[in-house]
Amino acid sequence: MNVYNQIETASRAEMEALQLERLQKTVNHVFTNVPFYRDQLIKSNISPESIQSLEDIKKLPFTKKNHLRENYPFGLFAVDQSEVTRIHGSSGTSGKPTVVGYTKNDTENWAELVARGIVAAGGKKEDIFHNAYGYGLFTGGLGLHYGAEKLGCATVPISGGNTERQITLIQDFKPKIIAGTPSYILNIAERMEEMGITPDEISVEYGIFGAEPWSEEMRKTLENKLGIKAVDIYGLSEVMGPGVAIECHEAQDGLHIADDHFLIEVINPDTLEPVPEGEDGELVFTSLTKEALPIIRYRTGDISSITRETCKCGRTTTRMARVKGRIDDMLIIRGVNIFPSEIERYLLQIDDLVPHFQIHLTKKGTMDNVELHVEMTPEFFSNLPGEDLTHESVGQLKKKIQYAMKTHCLVSMDIFIQKPKSIPRSEGKAVRILDKRDLAVAQ
Known part of the structure; x- marks a missing residue:
């Protein structure tokens, strides 16, 4: 296996031992350094020592998006400001974003996870990577950018928009990988059709698409229009950004979660109780390695299911089904x-x-x-x-x-x-x- 994939073939027992060690460290980190979490844990009569198994995660309180807004901008940071090297955010209905921070270790881990994801999607070190995700506070553009660079790809930071220029660069630079939202990549594909450019005239072989729910039928449409293999990538800024999970190009059958960095639960959004494996519910993530903004049991609002069956690609990581939609959608x-x-x-x-x-x-x-x-x-x-x-x-x-x-x-x-x-x-x-x-x- 490639160096970025080795942990993805760990046994379930090995992975769960690593997750428990990192969960205990994370709970201690937030209890010591984040007043919000310390107050929540004390109110629930929980101490870091209460976490003795992965099952004990159910004792911990949930984190919701409004908690980030209530602690705007840096109230949930767990490190001194001098250790924060990057700040991202997502737009909010009140006009203020939900703010997330990263230490140097956080951004390095993030880049490695995205690099690992690009390999799973079919990418290689020698590839040219056309990145049509938006750059800025949104985590998509820079998240994919630094992951592609970490892998060693020549990365084209084209961002979104200016569709005809995108097509010119695709023709001239001959990238093997393209990344962006599926709806915008469809826009590029349709403009190519109008210009008389056929799939066999472009170099792209793989597409990494996400940031919005999309169907299997949309995948087939994009693959046919561009002559590529299209995989789904998942992430959200509150948890890290893109790279939390990604499909492999071999199976295209569920997104492999980076179990060594994130612990996933699926709950009934009404009862807040866990649902059986394979059943749809709300995704809940706990970060296991983040330093600047560790997140505990974050309710994403995304609806999906999980399986822990080994994928035909050989990876043993938990897989989540493609997101059906958001509770609020x-x-x-x-x-x-x-x-x-x-x-x-x-x-x-x-x-x-x-x-x-x-x-x-x-x-x-x-x-x-x-x-x-x-x-x-x-x-x-x-x-x-x-x-x-x-x-x-x-x-x-x-x-x-x-x-x-x-x-x-x-x-x-x-x-x-x-x-x-x-x-x-x-x-x-x-x-x-x-x-x-x-x-x-x-x-």
């Missing part, structure tokens, strides 16, 4: 729970539609209503007599979409089929849901 329409990624999954199976859509939440009287805005392909549009959007073939396509949504997603939706290029394209994370219910009430 879950739509509850007339008593039915549904995630945008499930709508995407079935839309992409319908011919004559491009992989772009938006969900508009509106009101019909006092009832919630869903408008699904989709976009026809240029070929379908050009074959409409007089480009007439009222033509019967548009009506037939609408019925097909309505049937798919009602049959598979169990929700009746108002379907709006739009001309090509009508739905905004992403240059970062796609905006899938527009909630107009308050506007309807106000009017």
Whole structure:
């Protein structure tokens, strides 16, 4: 195995012994250095000595995003400011970001984990790495950048946006790996098609995509349009950033979690009790090696499941299923729970539609209503007599979409089929849901 993969083949007993040692150290670290955690533990009648097994993690209190906001900016840091070498953050509804800090050791560990992930995705030291994740406070760009450099890749820090320049550099620099949000990479792929560039004319072999939920159908679309293998990467700034987990290119069957750095739980978000292996629930992460901002039982809001079966690639690490969605993105329409990624999954199976859509939440009287805005392909549009959007073939396509949504997603939706290029394209994370219910009430 490559040097970055050796720990990923440890036995379960070896890994759990390492996790317990690091968990005990982390709990002692926060108890000693973070007043917030010390107060929480004392209120729960817990001391660092209370943690004698991995099962004892259930004794520890949860951390939620509002705790980071309440301790803005540096209240949860566990080291002196002089030891912090990097600060990242994620945007918040109040206008202030949730702030995370890193020591030199933290950033070195992060880079090594991302490098390990790039190897799992199929990358090699000699590859050129085209990084279309956004740079800045968002952890995606710099997280992938330093991981690629750690592996030894020649890294192109193109960031997001300026799509035609991206394509020029892909043609000229001939990268083997491309990374970005799936919705933005789709934007690049579609622009290539418009320019007459075919998959066999580009050098890219692997794609590392994440920062938003995406379906298996989106994977197939990206792989076909670019002629690549596409893998999912997972991370969030509060836990570290990208690199917490990643799929391997051999199996593309669940994301390998860096068990040596993170302890994962899956809980029922209502009862807060653990769910059985293989069952969907909310992901909860505890960091095991972070110094500047160690995090205890962080409720991510992401919905997924885990398995501890050995992967066919040979790695023994815990694997998580691809994230279905976030609790706060879950739509509850007339008593039915549904995630945008499930709508995407079935839309992409319908011919004559491009992989772009938006969900508009509106009101019909006092009832919630869903408008699904989709976009026809240029070929379908050009074959409409007089480009007439009222033509019967548009009506037939609408019925097909309505049937798919009602049959598979169990929700009746108002379907709006739009001309090509009508739905905004992403240059970062796609905006899938527009909630107009308050506007309807106000009017």
